Amino acid sequence: MKLAFLGLGVMGYPMAGHLAKAGHDVTVYNRTAAKAESWIKEHGGQRAATPAEATRDAAIVLMCVGNDDDVRAVATGPEGAFAGMKRGAILVDHTTASAELARALEGEAKGKGLGFLDAPVSGGQAGAQNGRLTIMVGGEEASFRIAEPVMRHYGLAVTLMGSAGSGQLTKMVNQIIIAGTVQGIAEGLNFAQRAGLDGKKVAEVIGKGAAQSWQLDNRYATMLEGKFEFGFAVNWMRKDLGICLAEARRNNSALPVAALVDQFYQHLQDRGGGRWDTSSLIHLLAKP
Numbered sequence: 001m002k003l004a005f006l007g008l009g010v011m012g013y014p015m016a017g018h019l020a021k022a023g024h025d026v027t028v029y030n031r032t033a034a035k036a037e038s039w040i041k042e043h044g045g046q047r048a049a050t051p052a053e054a055t056r057d058a059a060i061v062l063m064c065v066g067n068d069d070d071v072r073a074v075a076t077g078p079e080g081a082f083a084g085m086k087r088g089a090i091l092v093d094h095t096t097a098s099a100e101l102a103r104a105l106e107g108e109a110k111g112k113g114l115g116f117l118d119a120p121v122s123g124g125q126a127g128a129q130n131g132r133l134t135i136m137v138g139g140e141e142a143s144f145r146i147a148e149p150v151m152r153h154y155g156l157a158v159t160l161m162g163s164a165g166s167g168q169l170t171k172m173v174n175q176i177i178i179a180g181t182v183q184g185i186a187e188g189l190n191f192a193q194r195a196g197l198d199g200k201k202v203a204e205v206i207g208k209g210a211a212q213s214w215q216l217d218n219r220y221a222t223m224l225e226g227k228f229e230f231g232f233a234v235n236w237m238r239k240d241l242g243i244c245l246a247e248a249r250r251n252n253s254a255l256p257v258a259a260l261v262d263q264f265y266q267h268l269q270d271r272g273g274g275r276w277d278t279s280s281l282i283h284l285l286a287k288p
């Protein structure tokens with residue numbers, strides 16, 4: 001299939017790589033051209049100078065950029081993806097962005113005879129590299145049916161959640177739960193260390209019981225060691241929690257813990273930890 005992939009960052013680069021490895025003809029675009037250059041050296045395919053040029057012949061266009069503004073910059077405008085796509089083509093946006101934007105872009109796509117799916121992902125850099133992402137999709141079923149087998153090349157679970165924006169709303173639920181979970185683990189492990197317990201032994205025992213979680217399994221060791229220079233950045237999490245808090249104001253849901261944890265992440269940014277992994281919440285407790 002002729003595909004285009006826009007945005008070769010930490011997530012996009014390996015995701016696009018899975019499509020090439022599966023035998024698809026992939027044209028890539030990246031704002032910083034050097035990344036696109038190294039991608040085609042590694043995977044073949046073509047690179048284009050603008051999103052419009054990259055998407056011209058593609059049946060499906062996939063993208064993964066930063067935030068709402070970045071999605072707009074890449075999808076719309078004279079050099080954007082929509083300007084290049086042929087009628088019937090589908091734009092799949094893997095960026096974590098607002099549900100409002102997803103609905104607006106679906107409307108714009110429809111007006112041009114195009115399909116649109118919001119399809120944020122969970123599973124981090126490792127999930128993108130080993131092709132085991134969870135993908136939460138919003139949009140029309142007809143577009144989903146066409147795009148799903150392509151997303152399966154890097155998605156272990158690919159689920160249509162409902163109409164446009166439902167993928168982003170589901171990702172918000174994911175981030176709300178993660179925020180509270182990571183803070184709980186940070187408090188528990190900090191308590192364990194101050195109580196004189198062996199933190200590793202504690203995490204391993206309770207990880208086999210009701211306190212088990214992905215975050216505990218995958219982050220306890222580095223949290224205990226105070227290592228945070230990897231993973232899902234605090235800056236990204238603040239972007240995501242900002243989206244959640246704005247949506248909660250609209251749908252009248254209370255997010256007291258997520259709002260508090262967002263402030264803790266702001267303290268971490270003030271400490272220079274904007275690029276640290278989200279598990280760095282324990283830093284505030286270990287070094288108040």
Ligand SMILES: NC(=O)c1ccc[n+]([C@@H]2O[C@H](COP(=O)([O-])OP(=O)(O)OC[C@H]3O[C@@H](n4cnc5c(N)ncnc54)[C@H](OP(=O)(O)O)[C@@H]3O)[C@@H](O)[C@H]2O)c1
Pocket residue numbers: 007008009010011012030031032035064065066067069070071073074094095096097121122123124125231232233236
């Ligand atoms: N990293 C994770 O663990 C993770 C997990 C789940 C979801 N996500 C979400 O996935 C998305 C991408 O994350 P990432 O970690 O891959 O980020 P990243 O490494 O910073 O990559 C961002 C990509 O978007 C491009 N980009 C950003 N703004 C742009 C603009 N205005 N115009 C054109 N291109 C633009 C960047 O191009 P340049 O190379 O030119 O900068 C880069 O290719 C985010 O929404 C993030 O929240 C990330």
